[in-house]
Amino acid sequence: MTDPVVSVNDLRITFPTLEGRLTAVDGVSFEVPAGGAVGIVGESGSGKSATSLALMGLHRGTNAEVTGDITVTGTNINTASDHRVRDMRGNDIAMVFQDPMSSLHPQYTIGNQLIEAFKVHRPGSSVADARKRAVESLDRVGIPNAAQRINSYPHEFSGGMRQRALIAMGLMCEPTVLLADEITTALDVTVQAQILDLLDDLRSDLGMSLILVSHDLAVVAGSVDEVLVMQTGSIVERGDVRDVLSSPEHPYTKTLLAAVPRVDVSRAQRRAQVREERRQPISEEQGEQAKRAQRARRRADAEGDARLGGAAAKPEKSEADAPLLSVRNARMRFKVRGGLLGGASDFYAVDDVSFDLYQGETLGIVGESGSGKSTLSRMVTRLLNPTSGQIVFEGRDITRLPERKLRPLRRDIQMIFQNPYSSLNPRVTIGDSIGAGLRVQGENDTKQIQRKVQELLERVGLEASHYNRFPHAFSGGQRQRIAIARALILRPKLVICDEPVSALDVSTQDQVLRLLDELQDDFDLTYIFVAHDLAVVRQVSDRVAVMRKGEVVELDHSDTVYESPRHDYTRELLTAAPVLDPVEARKHRAQRAELRRQSTAA
Structure with a gap:
């Protein structure tokens, strides 16, 4: 059995407050196998993003205290030198952030930003090589006319295209692990489906591992093998995504699943459900x-x-x-x-x-x-x-x-x-x-x-x-x-x-x-x-x-x-809507792929 590409053991992260220190992550442990996909879900404040930043070594130089072991492709992030961690970013593990408008500089072209990322992580490479790689990366993530659009500015891209450009930046050095933090939160349902389909294709084509962070269980349902549910800094449930979503054990997971709106539930059914819940005992x-x-x-x-x-x-x-x-x-x-x-x-x-x-x-x-x-x-x-x-x-x-x-x-x-x-x-x-x-x-x-x-x-x-x-x-x-x-x-x-x-x-x-x-x-x-x-x-x-x-x-x-x-168009929207059943989500993905194939053939 091969070693995992990411191994996290007893990770704890605290931040200073006026009252003392706040524990944001409390004893988190998990592994990501080579070529595997792990989803981390939970509400704001559950510790998802703090964990993501720790995997990239981005808490260094801050007031955060990080203990435990984080091993990425054989290197312990917490004990490695600053130079080694900088060298790993982009090459061994890359991160795609949530908001492309705040992640992309408005005064530089998309191409310039991709080229800069490549030269930072691959010092000594020529501008010509970096530009060639940038065009290939944009083409790989589905940006049409990549050779021309490389000269566009962020405001000239749609929201979905900007997110694709961020993914392209993360892929410039072909990392072993791609860490995607809430990358579909602000996107339309069809664009969200396109981005998730893209990540799935990239995993298949490049053999990379994926860590998908989201507050929405329906987003991770058809995109990961294993899911971790976080609440107030701890993992309260984990397991195969099909098992967790079909038979959740922890009350918090059940609450999250119940809160996810579903396209197959009518307003009348939802109202009947709410009325029934109101009859149940309520908290103080x-x-x-x-x-x-x-x-x-x-x-x-x-x-x-x-x-x-x-x-x-x-x-x-x-x-x-x-x-x-x-x-x-x-x-x-x-x-x-x-x-x-x-x-x-x-x-x-x-x-x-x-x-x-x-x-x-x-x-x-x-x-x-x-x-x-x-x-x-x-x-x-x-x-x-x-x-x-x-x-x-x-x-x-x-x-x-x-x-x-x-x-x-x-x-x-x-x-x-x-x-x-x-x-x-x-x-x-x-x-x-x-x-x-x-x-x-x-x-x-x-x-x-x-x-x-x-x-x-x-x-x-x-x-x-x-x-x-x-x-x-x-x-x-x-x-x-x-x-x-x-x-x-x-x-x-x-x-x-x-x-x-x-x-x-x-x-x-x-x-x-x-x-x-x-x-x-x-x-x-x-x-x-x-x-x-x-x-x-x-x-x-x-x-x-x-x-x-x-x-x-x-x-x-x-x-x-x-x-x-x-x-x-209505049918297209419904096919793109995320569903909680992983098997059904894969069927929808196959349907979208067939529609794209037919569109290309036409």
Whole structure:
């Protein structure tokens, strides 16, 4: 039996804090065989990334204390000299980081950055040899016209192409081990599938080993042989990926699996599951949150405000009901420059889109980046003025309303943005941030504003005492709850959720989706839910619109779209969606490979 290419024994990592030292990794041990693939999964703070950085020797020169043994291709990273560790990086083990935009320098071409990486790890090599290797590496990861695109800058690549370029950089010296840390988190479902397929092909072609780090068990299901589940710095479960995903033993693994949204589970099934879980015993903390939410509802009811907590059950929609929102033949045109000497051409980000949305309904909008989802959302909120077409809200055409008449509309249509870290001002307390909408709308009673904000904080599962805290004091999931409260403070009728959970761990994502579902019932809200994750959209939507290149190519009841898709693009999206069954994931991969073969042959 051959020796493993990576061996980790009793790894412990601590960081200094004001109270002492924080243990980020606590006694982790595992091995990666030659040519094998190991997945490391867990939530933020579980120790995944700290472990990854230790494998690269990147904690050297920091305040981190690292003990234990990390052996990569026969060399102990923790005892080797700095020179030896630098020599190993890129040659023996290479790392691909999560965010390609922060990993690639915007002022240098892709080629220059690949060439620099090669010359650093292979000193003495010529620029011509490095350039040749860069073109080969870009071609290997599927960048079309690699010899020409090598001169492009990062901003001229799409998100998926930038991630491929990062993988190409990692492959420049043909390492024995490739370490991929959350490399699909910010990608569309089809691009994510392409990247995972690429990693699988590279393993097969180059015989390299893979360590795939992710918070999503569905991402690793079809890409690794063994999976390690980490929680608070320790491995709580490990084993063959098929065994762990089909018969998990640890409660934390079961929780992660239950939180993963699935394309084969309808909204009705999900709601029935949640109702059943609510009947089960709950923890003391959860019970206290439920009590706070109930108190907030009772206060709202006592004031006679039917739209804040305590709303009546949603009536059934009849054909005679007027839609809350009607979009008719909406278009959004942008001018695109053709170059320094070229003129401008028209680009339609949204092209002839029409749909109706009824009170209490959720319309899911799915599609890849650039499909027009977010542009359409901003048109509905009048953050963008449509080039043509109509947007009718409550029977009134709001398409050409002047800015001075939009203030009442802002009360009724609110938006929850994607990133809870960048959408909150770090210098403003959450109380002031949530209450800002009331002040903009003319309410001046400070005590009244504070009372309303504190009641809403309790309703979204936080505490009234959090009013004077700043955003940095909250986790990602808590910040998204704050963003939801900010959207609801004006008691809107329509809420547009633009990728509201894409930046969150699966368990936190599940909590936020449940909250949105509860609030829809309590506030009688209507949602437009925009996302690239098909499983998330099915979990929350009554109807689904599929967008591609600015057009709606399919619009129907959620179950119909997912179970009997009519459009080829919808079927392509569904085939690309990650699944928890490793065998099924491999089947989907084979289907995608066959589609690529047919496309190439054609």
